[in-house]
Amino acid sequence: MELVTPALGLLFWQVVTFLVVLFLLSKFAWKPIMGALREREESIDSALSMAEKAKLEMQSLKADNERLLNEARAERDRILKDATDAANHLVESARAKANEEGSRMIEQARLSIENEKKAALTEVKNLAATLSIDIAEKLIKRELQDEQAQRALVQSYLQDARLS
Amino acid sequence: MKKILVFLLSVLTFSAQAAESAEGGEFSPGQMITHHIGDDYVWEFAHGVVLPLPVILYGENGLEIFSSSNFYDEHGKPRPYKGYVMDHGHIYYANEEGEPRIERGENGEAKPVGPLDFSITKNVASMFLSVILLFAVFLTIAGRYKKTRGRAPYGVQSFFEPIIIFIRDEIGKTNIGPKYERYMPYLLTIFFFIWFNNLLGLMPGGANLTGNIAVTLVLAVLTLLITLFSGNKAYWGHIFATPGVPGWLAPIMIPVELLGILTKPFALMVRLFANITAGHIVILSLFSLIFIFKSVAIAPVSVAFAIFMNFLELFVALLQAYIFTLLSAMYFGGAVEEHDGHGDHGHGDAPHAVEAHH
Numbered sequence: 001m002e003l004v005t006p007a008l009g010l011l012f013w014q015v016v017t018f019l020v021v022l023f024l025l026s027k028f029a030w031k032p033i034m035g036a037l038r039e040r041e042e043s044i045d046s047a048l049s050m051a052e053k054a055k056l057e058m059q060s061l062k063a064d065n066e067r068l069l070n071e072a073r074a075e076r077d078r079i080l081k082d083a084t085d086a087a088n089h090l091v092e093s094a095r096a097k098a099n100e101e102g103s104r105m106i107e108q109a110r111l112s113i114e115n116e117k118k119a120a121l122t123e124v125k126n127l128a129a130t131l132s133i134d135i136a137e138k139l140i141k142r143e144l145q146d147e148q149a150q151r152a153l154v155q156s157y158l159q160d161a162r163l164s
Numbered sequence: 165m166k167k168i169l170v171f172l173l174s175v176l177t178f179s180a181q182a183a184e185s186a187e188g189g190e191f192s193p194g195q196m197i198t199h200h201i202g203d204d205y206v207w208e209f210a211h212g213v214v215l216p217l218p219v220i221l222y223g224e225n226g227l228e229i230f231s232s233s234n235f236y237d238e239h240g241k242p243r244p245y246k247g248y249v250m251d252h253g254h255i256y257y258a259n260e261e262g263e264p265r266i267e268r269g270e271n272g273e274a275k276p277v278g279p280l281d282f283s284i285t286k287n288v289a290s291m292f293l294s295v296i297l298l299f300a301v302f303l304t305i306a307g308r309y310k311k312t313r314g315r316a317p318y319g320v321q322s323f324f325e326p327i328i329i330f331i332r333d334e335i336g337k338t339n340i341g342p343k344y345e346r347y348m349p350y351l352l353t354i355f356f357f358i359w360f361n362n363l364l365g366l367m368p369g370g371a372n373l374t375g376n377i378a379v380t381l382v383l384a385v386l387t388l389l390i391t392l393f394s395g396n397k398a399y400w401g402h403i404f405a406t407p408g409v410p411g412w413l414a415p416i417m418i419p420v421e422l423l424g425i426l427t428k429p430f431a432l433m434v435r436l437f438a439n440i441t442a443g444h445i446v447i448l449s450l451f452s453l454i455f456i457f458k459s460v461a462i463a464p465v466s467v468a469f470a471i472f473m474n475f476l477e478l479f480v481a482l483l484q485a486y487i488f489t490l491l492s493a494m495y496f497g498g499a500v501e502e503h504d505g506h507g508d509h510g511h512g513d514a515p516h517a518v519e520a521h522h
Contacts, residue, residue: 008281009220010203011382014379018382021295028306030352030353032310034348
C-alpha cells in the first residue's frame with residue numbers, strides 16, 4: 001500500500017519541477033532546436049530543388065547551345081553556298097558579257113568593214129565615172145573637132161533611123 | 165565510453181546494494197527491497213556514504229527547514245527533533261516518549277499523524293539532478309544549433325538529434341497530425357524526463373523516481389489535462405454522442421466513455437510505475453538470493469542474472485519513455501483529430517501490441 005500511495009511532498013515537487021522544466025526547455029531548448037531542424041530541412045529541401053532546377057537549366061542550356069550551334073552551322077553552309085552561287089553567277093555573267101561584247105565588237109567591225117567596203121566601192125565607182133566622163137569628154141572633144149566627120153556620122157545615123 | 169559506463173553501472177550497483185543488504189542481524193529481503201525502491205530522507209550512495217537531505221515541514225509550528233541528519237544522534241540512533249520524529253520513512257509529530265503521536269480517525273482507526281511534508285527527499289534530489297542534466301544537455305544542444313546554424317550536427321548534438329527527429333516524425337507527426345507542433349515541447353520533455361530518470365534510477369545508489377507513483381501520477385495527469393483542454397468538437401461529440409450508437413444506449417455509453425477518459429492516463433501511470441519498480445525489484449531479488457542462501461557459490465549465478473536484468477532494464481528505460489510519449493501523443497491526436505467516422509479514434513488501440521511485451 002505504501003508503494004502505491006503518492007507522497008504529498010514528491011507530488012508537489014514533481015509538479016513544480018516538471019512545469020518549470022517544461023517551460024524552460026520549451027523556451028530555451030525545444031523552440032530553437034525545432035526551429036533549427038526545420039530551417040535545416042527547408043534549406044536542404046530548397047538546395048535539392050535548386051540543384052534539380054540547375055540541372056534542368058543546364059540541360060536546356062545545352063540544348064540551346066546545340067540548337068545555336070546547329071543554326072550557326074546551317075547559316076554558315078547557307079552563306080557559303082550563297083557566296084559560291086554569287087561567285088559562279090558573277091563569273092558566268094562576266095563570261096556572258098564578255099562573249100556578248102566580243103560578238104558585238106565583231107559585228108560592229110564587220111559592219112564597219114562592210115560600210116568601208118561600200119564606201120570604197122562607191123568612191124571607186126565615182127572615180128571610175130569621173131574618169132570615164134573625163135576620158136569621154138576628152139574623147140568627145142577630140143572627135144567633135146572634125147566637123148565633117150560628125151556630119152557624116154549624123155548622116156549615117158539618120159539614114160539608119162527609118163523615119164516613119 | 166559506453167562500455168565503461170555499463171561496466172560501472174553493473175559493478176557499482178552490485179557492490180552498493182550488496183554492501184547495504186548485509187547490514188543488520190537478520191536479513192530480510194522484503195524490507196531491504198522496500199527500502200530501496202521507496203523514498204528516503206537521506207541519499208545513501210553506498211554503505212556509510214550518506215548525504216543527509218533537507219527536511220521541509222509545514223505543521224503545527226509553521227514552516228520548519230532542517231537537515232535530516234538531526235533525526236539521528238552521534239551514534240546513528242534515531243531521535244526526535246523539534247517535536248517531530250521519523251518512523252519507517254515518515255515524519256510524524258512526536259509525543260512525550262519520542263514516539264509518533266497516535267490519533268484516532270473518524271472510523272476509530274488508530275493512525276500516527278504528521279505535518280505536511282515537502283522535504284527534499286532522495287527522489288526529489290534525484291529529480292533535481294536529472295533536471296540539471298536535462299538543462300545541461302539540451303541547452304548545450306540548443307546553443308550548438310544557434311552557433312552552427314544550418315550546418316551538420318556534431319558531438320552530443322548528433323546523438324540526440326535523431327531521437328528528437330524520431331519523436332517529432334514518428335510520434336508527433338504520425339499520431340497527432342498537422343497540429344503536432346503545439347505538442348512537441350511536452351512530448352520531448354516527458355520523453356527525455358522519463359528516459360533520463362529511468363537511467364538515473366539504474367545508476368548505483370540511484371533513486372527509484374520513475375518507479376514512484378507520485379511522479380507517474382503527475383505525468384499522467386498532465387497528459388490528461390492537455391488532452392481534455394485540446395479536445396475539439398469531434399472529440400467531445402464522440403464521447404457524448406458516439407457515432408453509430410443508438411440514442412437509448414447513451415446512459416450506458418456516456419459513463420463508459422467518461423470512464424475511458426480516466427482509464428487512459430491511469431494506465432499510463434501504472435504502466436510506467438510498475439515497469440520501473442518491477443525492474444528494480446527483480447534485480448534486488450536476484451542479489452537477495454545470495455544472502456538468503458548465505459552462500460558465495462550462488463553469487464555468480466545471481467550476478468549473471470542481474471547483469472542480464474540490468475541490460476534489459478537499460479532497454480526498458482528507453483522503451484517505457486517511448487511508450488509513455490507515444491500514448492500521450494495518441495491521446496492528443498484523438499483529441500485534435502477531425503473525425504471522418506473511421507479509424508482508431510485515437511483511443512490507443514494500436515499500441516497494445518507493444519504493451520503486451522510488459
